[in-house]
Amino acid sequence: MEKAPKYLQIFVVVYLVFLYAPALLLPVFAFNDSTIISFPLSNFTFDWFLGLRNESALHDALGNSLLVALSSAILSTCLGVLASRASARHEFFAKKSIISFLLLPLVLPEIIIAVSLLVVLSQMGFALSLWTVVLGHTLVCMPFSIAILTSAFNNMDQSLEEASFDLGETGWGTFRRVILPLVAPGIVSSLLITFTLSLDEFIIAFFLTGTGATLPVYIWGQLRFPNKLPNVMALGLLLLLFSLLLLSVGEYFRRRTKQMAGTDSFTGD
Amino acid sequence: MTQTISNKQNRTGLALVSTPLGFSLLLLAVPLTMVILMSFWTQNYLVLEHSFKLDNYIEAWTHPLYQQLMLRSVRISFLVTLATVLLSYPMAYFISFYGGNNKVRWLFLVTIPFWTSYLLRVFLWKVILGYNGVVNSTLDWLGIIEEPLVFILYNSNAVIIALTHAWAPFAILPIFVALEKIDRSYLEAATDLGDGPIRRFLRVTLPLSMPGVVAATLIVFIPTIGDYVTPKLVGGKDGLMIANMIQVQFGKANNAPLGSALAISAMGIVGMISILFVGLNRRWLKKE
Amino acid sequence: MPKSIDAPTNGVIVDLNKVSKYFADVPAVNGVSAQIREGEFFSLLGPSGCGKTTLLRMISGFEQPSSGSITIAGVPMEDVEANERPTNMVFQSYAIFPHLNVEENVAYGLKRLGLSKPEMLKQVNEVLKLVDLSGYNKRPAQTLSGGQRQRVALARALVLKPKVLLLDEPLSALDKKLREQMQIELRHLQRTVGITFILVTHDQEEALIMSDRIAVMLDGKIAQLASPQELYSRPVSKWVASFIGVMNFLQGDLFRDGGDKLSVDAGILGKISLNQEQIPVPVATGPVTIGIRPEMLTVLYDKNSTAEFELNAVIMESDYYGDMTYYTVKVEQSELVLIVSMRNTAGRTVLKEGDKARIGWGSESLVILAESTSSE
Numbered sequence: 001m002e003k004a005p006k007y008l009q010i011f012v013v014v015y016l017v018f019l020y021a022p023a024l025l026l027p028v029f030a031f032n033d034s035t036i037i038s039f040p041l042s043n044f045t046f047d048w049f050l051g052l053r054n055e056s057a058l059h060d061a062l063g064n065s066l067l068v069a070l071s072s073a074i075l076s077t078c079l080g081v082l083a084s085r086a087s088a089r090h091e092f093f094a095k096k097s098i099i100s101f102l103l104l105p106l107v108l109p110e111i112i113i114a115v116s117l118l119v120v121l122s123q124m125g126f127a128l129s130l131w132t133v134v135l136g137h138t139l140v141c142m143p144f145s146i147a148i149l150t151s152a153f154n155n156m157d158q159s160l161e162e163a164s165f166d167l168g169e170t171g172w173g174t175f176r177r178v179i180l181p182l183v184a185p186g187i188v189s190s191l192l193i194t195f196t197l198s199l200d201e202f203i204i205a206f207f208l209t210g211t212g213a214t215l216p217v218y219i220w221g222q223l224r225f226p227n228k229l230p231n232v233m234a235l236g237l238l239l240l241l242f243s244l245l246l247l248s249v250g251e252y253f254r255r256r257t258k259q260m261a262g263t264d265s266f267t268g269d
Numbered sequence: 270m271t272q273t274i275s276n277k278q279n280r281t282g283l284a285l286v287s288t289p290l291g292f293s294l295l296l297l298a299v300p301l302t303m304v305i306l307m308s309f310w311t312q313n314y315l316v317l318e319h320s321f322k323l324d325n326y327i328e329a330w331t332h333p334l335y336q337q338l339m340l341r342s343v344r345i346s347f348l349v350t351l352a353t354v355l356l357s358y359p360m361a362y363f364i365s366f367y368g369g370n371n372k373v374r375w376l377f378l379v380t381i382p383f384w385t386s387y388l389l390r391v392f393l394w395k396v397i398l399g400y401n402g403v404v405n406s407t408l409d410w411l412g413i414i415e416e417p418l419v420f421i422l423y424n425s426n427a428v429i430i431a432l433t434h435a436w437a438p439f440a441i442l443p444i445f446v447a448l449e450k451i452d453r454s455y456l457e458a459a460t461d462l463g464d465g466p467i468r469r470f471l472r473v474t475l476p477l478s479m480p481g482v483v484a485a486t487l488i489v490f491i492p493t494i495g496d497y498v499t500p501k502l503v504g505g506k507d508g509l510m511i512a513n514m515i516q517v518q519f520g521k522a523n524n525a526p527l528g529s530a531l532a533i534s535a536m537g538i539v540g541m542i543s544i545l546f547v548g549l550n551r552r553w554l555k556k557e
Numbered sequence: 558m559p560k561s562i563d564a565p566t567n568g569v570i571v572d573l574n575k576v577s578k579y580f581a582d583v584p585a586v587n588g589v590s591a592q593i594r595e596g597e598f599f600s601l602l603g604p605s606g607c608g609k610t611t612l613l614r615m616i617s618g619f620e621q622p623s624s625g626s627i628t629i630a631g632v633p634m635e636d637v638e639a640n641e642r643p644t645n646m647v648f649q650s651y652a653i654f655p656h657l658n659v660e661e662n663v664a665y666g667l668k669r670l671g672l673s674k675p676e677m678l679k680q681v682n683e684v685l686k687l688v689d690l691s692g693y694n695k696r697p698a699q700t701l702s703g704g705q706r707q708r709v710a711l712a713r714a715l716v717l718k719p720k721v722l723l724l725d726e727p728l729s730a731l732d733k734k735l736r737e738q739m740q741i742e743l744r745h746l747q748r749t750v751g752i753t754f755i756l757v758t759h760d761q762e763e764a765l766i767m768s769d770r771i772a773v774m775l776d777g778k779i780a781q782l783a784s785p786q787e788l789y790s791r792p793v794s795k796w797v798a799s800f801i802g803v804m805n806f807l808q809g810d811l812f813r814d815g816g817d818k819l820s821v822d823a824g825i826l827g828k829i830s831l832n833q834e835q836i837p838v839p840v841a842t843g844p845v846t847i848g849i850r851p852e853m854l855t856v857l858y859d860k861n862s863t864a865e866f867e868l869n870a871v872i873m874e875s876d877y878y879g880d881m882t883y884y885t886v887k888v889e890q891s892e893l894v895l896i897v898s899m900r901n902t903a904g905r906t907v908l909k910e911g912d913k914a915r916i917g918w919g920s921e922s923l924v925i926l927a928e929s930t931s932s933e
Contacts, residue, residue: 004367012363015356016378019437022393023382025403029396079289090282098286102293107487109495111512112532115519116300119307119529139296142289162619163652165639167666167717177665181656200387203497207519219388223502236389243384251377 026240030233035226048234058235061218065199068130068214072137073195079138080145080190081183087146088153099146106143113140114207121208128210136204141194148193152186185253192250196243215239308529317526325530335514335531342511343538345425346493349432353489354482356433357440361481362474364441365448376445380438387435391502394431398422398503423505431499440485447481448474476554483550487543494539495532511535570595570721570753571616576625577777578611585611587777588625593721593755598747600756600764603774604800609757610725612774616755617723618642630720645714646723649730651706653698653713659685660694662709666717684716687746704735715750724756728763740766761801765789773797790850791837794927798848803883805854805895807847811840811925821925823847825891827866829920836925846926851883851898853922857915858905864917870895872912882907886914 004012033045052058086092087099105113117136118128126132156179164174202216209217219235222228308325311318329335364375382390397403398421405417421427451474459469497512504510511531518528571593578586586608593599601609614620616627618639627634630643645666654662663681672680685691688708701709707727714722727743728736744767747754758764764771765785772782781793792798795806807823814820819842820830857864870886873894884897897916901907908914 004363008359008363008367011359015360018356018434019379020382021397021403022390022434023385025393025396026385026389079292082285083289086282086285090278090285092279092282092286095282098290101298102286102289104293104297107491109492109512109536111495111497111515112301112304112536113297115515115528115532116304117296118519119525120300120303123303135296139293142293146289157650157652159648159650159652160654162639163646163648163654163713164665165619166617166644166646167713168640168669169666170640173669178654196384200384202388216386216388219386223388223392232389236386240385244381247384 023240026233026237029230030237032230035230048230049238051231052235052238055231057213058218061213061215064130064212065215068133068137068205069195069198071134072141072198073191075134075138076141076145076194077149077187077190079142080149081187083142084146084149084153088150089158102146103143105140110140110201110203111207114204117204118207128208130209130212130214132208132210133205133214136208137198137201140201140204141197144193144197145190148190149183149186152183156182188253189250192246196246199239199243304529305533307526308533310526312524312526315523325527326534328527329530329534335511338509338511338514339531339535339538341425341509342494342535343542345428345432345508345510346490346539348429349436349493350486350490352429352433353436353440354444354485357437357485358444358482360437361441361444361448365445376442379441383435383438388498388502390435391431391499394427394434395422395503398427398430422503424507425504426508427503427505428500428508428510431503432493432496435499436489436493439488443484443488444478444481447478447484451477479550479554483547486546490546491539491543494535568595569593570630571755572628573612573616574626574628576612576615576622576627578608578615578620579623584608584777586615586622589774589777589779590625591772591779591782593753594770596751596753597769598744598754598756598767600758600768600771601774602758602761602764602771602801603780604759607774608777609759609774613646613723613725613755613757616721617644617646643720644723645717645719645721646725647707647710647714647727649726651710651727651730653701653706653709655698657698658694659690659696659698659701659709662698663712663716665713680716681712684712687715687749688712689742703731704739707731707739711746715752719752721753721755724754726757726759728758728760736763743767765801773800775800791834791924792848792926793838795846795848798924798926803851803896803898804848805851806926807849807893809845809847809925811842811845813842821845821847821923823923825888825893826868829866829923831923831925832921835921835923838927840925840927848924848926849895849918849922851896853918854895854897855917856884856897856899856908857917862917865919866917868916870914870916872908872910872914875908875910877901877907884908884914886916888916 028041030048031044031046032041033043033047034041083099083102087095092098113136117132117139121128121132160178160182161174164178165171169177200216201214202220205214205217206220213221219232222232309321309323311320311322311324329339360379364372364379368375395402399405400417400419400422402422404421405414408414409417421430455473455477456469459473464472494510495512495515496510497516500508500510500513512535515528515531515535518524518531522528569592573589573591573593576586576589577584589608589612601612603609611620615622616629616634618634618637618641634642654665657665660678660681663684664677667677667680681694682691685693688711690705690708690712693705693709696705698706698709707730710727724743728739731739740763743754747767756764756767765788768785770782770784771788773780773788775796781788781797783791788797788801792801792804798804798806807826809824810822812820812822814830818830819836820828822828855864857867869889871889872884873887874885876883876885880901881898882901884899885894886897887894895916899905
C-alpha cells in the first residue's frame, strides 16, 4: 500500500481535529472546577459527577430513556428481521417500492415525522406518553435495522438453508438451527445501534412525550440554566462512554461471525 | 436464469413484509397524508375548520417572514451539503485508498465523536465559537486578533459549521462504500492508457464514485432543512430556520394548519431540488 | 425424515415421467423421461444451461415440475416436500454449516430422529470412517479444506441412509489432482454403500469415469441415455459425438449394398460396408455424416505394416500431450483434414509439420450419425 500524498495527510489531520473538537471539550469541562463553560480553565474536580447522584429528575429521565430505547430497539429489530428477510430472500409484488418506503424515514427530516405523528395522535385523541415516543423511535430506527440485517441475511449462503431442508429439517427448525445462529451477530448489532440511536434522539421525543422526559429532553431543559451546565457535561461524558461500550460489544459480536465455534452441540462438550 | 415471481415466493415475501409495512403505513403514510390534509384546513382560534382552502399556502409563500426563513433554510441546507460532501470526499478517499488493513479502524475513528449526545455536540460548538470560546481565546493568545471575532456565533455561519460537523459520518460512509466498490484494475487500466493521477481521478474514480456522492448529498440535504436544535442553540436571531417556525406554529402560535403548510412546502422544495439534482447527475454521467 | 414406504419398483428408484420446468415461459427442462435404477451411478451430463441442475433440484424437491411427474421408490413426489423426501444432496458449495463442527454437521439430520446420544455418535463415527475423516469430529467447519468439506458433505448426507444421493457438481471446486482422486473415491464409495447416486456434471471425463449410465442433456432434453462405452463409441448425434471426446466428421452417402446390407460411400476413403452396430439410430439412405475417433486412425510408421484401409497424408500440426500426440493431417489429393491420435511409446519419434505419413483404419471404426436435432 502506497503512502497518501502529503496534502491529503495534512487534510486528514485537520479534518479529524474538526470532527473531534466538540467531543474533546466534553471531558475538559466535565472535570473543570467552574460553573462557567468557557476558557480559561480552573481546577480539576469530580464534583459534577458526584452531583449527578442527587438529581432525581435526571434519574427519572434516565429510567424513561432506557425503557424507550430498549422497547424501540426490540421493536425495530423485530420489524427489521421480517422486512430484511423478505428483501434478501424473496421476490414479491412491488418489492422495490415497499422496501424504499420502509427506508424513507432515513431521509425524512425528523421534524416532519414528529409533527405528522403529533397531528395524527392528537386528532385520534391519543394521550402523549413514553409509548408514543417508542412508536416514533421505532419508525426512525427501523431503516437502520433493515440495512444491518439485510446485509446479514445476504451474507448467508442460501444453500445452507436448502441443505437443512434436505437433511429433513422443517422450516421452523431451519430458522432455529441455521438461520438464527448465523444472523445472530446482525441482530445483536441492530439492537445495539438502534438502542443507541433512540437513547440520543431528541426532536421526536420532544414533540411526542407527555409528562415523562427522556434524557435528551431533560438535557435540553438543563441547557437553559448556566449553573447546571457542568453537571450536563459530566452526564454527557458518561453517556458517550456508555455508547462506546455498547458499540464495542457490537463490534465484538460482528467479528465473532467470522470465527464461530459450535453452538449446536449434542455431545455436551 | 431469469425467473418470474413464483406464487410461493410472492406469498411468503408479502407475508413477511406485511407487519413492518403495516406499521409504516400506519405511522408514516397515514400521518403524512394527515399533515397534507391539515395544511388545507384553517385554525380559527380554538376551532379547526375542515374546509379545503389554500390560505395557509398563500400565507406561507407570500409573508416576508416565512419567505425569508424558507430561503435561508434552503441556502443553509445547500451550503451545509456542499461543505459536508466536499470535506467528506477526501476523507473517504483517504480511508478507501490508503487505509490498508485498518479501514474498519479508520471508520471507527471517524464515527466515535458522533456518539456524543447530539444536543451537547451542538452546544459545545457554542463554546468553541463563542465570545470567550476556544477559537477566540486561541487567536487572541496567538496575537492574531485584538477583539474577539463575533461573526462566527449566533448567525447562519455558526449553524453551517455545526451542521457540517453533525452530518460528516453520513456523507463519509456512503462515499467510502462507493469508492470501495471501484475495481482497482480500472485505475491501473487508466494509468496504463496514459492518464495522469488527476485525469485518472476525474475520468474514472469520480464518475464511478458518483452514486456515493449522490447518496451522501440526499442523506444530508433533505433532513438538514428540518433541523431544529442547531439553529435554536447557535443560530441566534439571524440563524433561525423553518423548523423553528414549524415548532412555533404547532406550539405557542397554536396554528397547526399553517405549521403543516410550512412543513409541506419545505419538503416540496427540497424534494424538487433533489429530483433535479439526481436528474442532472444522471445526464452528466451519461455524457461521460 | 426420509419416508420408507416400500412400493413395488421393479428395480427403478427414480422414475421421471415427461418432466418439464418453465422459468418465465422458457423451458429449462423440457419433457424429460428416464428411469434411474436402484444402486446405479447415474450422471446428468451437459453444458451449462442444459437443465441438468434444474432436473436434480426437482428430484430433491427444491423446484416443482411445471408438468410431468417424479416418482421415487414407487412414491409419487408431487406433494412431498424436500425435507420429507428419501433423497439427500451434496451441494456444489457443500453448504457446510459454518457455525457447527464436523460432528455437529454430520449429526444435523440425525438429531431429528430421536436417537440416543451414544447411538448417534456411533453412526457419526461410522460414516466419518467411511469418508476417511475419522478423528475430525471436533474440527470447526471453518478450518476445513475443500476436499475435507466435500467429505463432510458426503458424510452428512450418507448418514441418513437416503434411497438416492444427489450430487450437484461436487468436484468442480477442487483442483485437478484432487478432483481425479475424488472421482475414483466417489465411485468406490458408491459401490460400498450401494445407494443410487445421481451426479450432475459438465465434465464429460468425470461422467465417463464414474457412471454406470449417463444422460447427456441439451436444451432441456436428454440427447442420449447410455452406458459410457456406448456413449463414446456409438453417439447418436453429431452434437453428442463432439461433446464427448474428439470426433472427425466426414460427409458420406449411405446406400443399400444389395440385400439388407448397408454401405457408405465416403469419397476418397472408399466404399465401406457397415454392420448394424455402426448405425445406432435409424438413418435414411442418402447423404449422411460419418464419425471416426482420432484413436481409431493409426499412423503406419513401419513400411511393412498394413491396415484394412490406407491413405497418404501430410502432417499439418503436431500437438504433444506427453502420453499422446495429436496430429492434424491433410489427406493427399483432397481437402480432407483429419485428427489422428497416437500413443507415445518408447522409440517412437514424434512427427513434425510437413512430414509425410501413411494413415490406416478399419471399417469397424466408423459410426453413422444423425444430424443434430437441436439448435446450435
